[in-house]
Amino acid sequence: MRIDILTLFPEMLEATLDTSIVKRARDAGHVEINTFDIRDWAENKHRKVDDRPFGGGPGMVMMCQPLYDAVKAVERQSNIPTQRVHFTPQGEPLTQERVEQLAKEKHLLLIxxxxxxxDERVIEMLEPLELSTGDYVLSGGELPALLLVDAxxxxLPGVLGHADSAAEDSFSxxxxxxNRVLDCPHYTRPRVWNEMEVPEVLLSGDHDAVDAWRQEQSRKRTAVRRPDLLKTEEVDP
Incomplete structure (x- = not known):
């Protein structure tokens, strides 16, 4: 997979993209990730990419030309079909189901x-998939881009150490x-901490009993914390 990110602050992204699982995936060749500075396509000596909004009001609006030219130039670097993504509070809520769909793409271009x-005109011209990471406002799309990249x-096949790791996560x-459900509780050593004990079933060695307990706990936790995920009659928490 190839992921390209168009941003005004590439340095904000690189530090995170060069750590942990994403770094290992890049080093192993599972994914190619590139960042591009939209200012490189500005057609003025000051590399200006924004201007005041028509109709007045606070803030500045990013202009059409630099972003449009950046998208087209980056897409020409690859002959792989591209899924464009734009992050906005007005977009479709990002869900695990959407992440799974995007993980099957060969080339993501994140704006x-x-x-x-x-400027709305360039959005209409580019027709990206518009995504929101929640009902709040950030200063820019860099943090949502990092969230999507990690998710x-x-x-991607081969990225996590165990094939079932992602499949057993919340929402997967x-x-x-x-119904998509939340993950079950997890425990590790010591067996007793602060007078709190690990559930006995997890120490039993009975894999069927452990699986049944985990499924039950996932269902109960979902019923309490995210009942909206359950389409059928809820269990008693």
């Missing part, structure tokens, strides 16, 4: 806007009714 927003990369695993 990290900034300031008050992007997508960990689903499903209950018997096909």
């Amino acid at each position: 990290a806007g900034h300031y008050e927003g992007i 997508v990369v960990r689903l 695993q499903r209950d018997a009714d096909g």
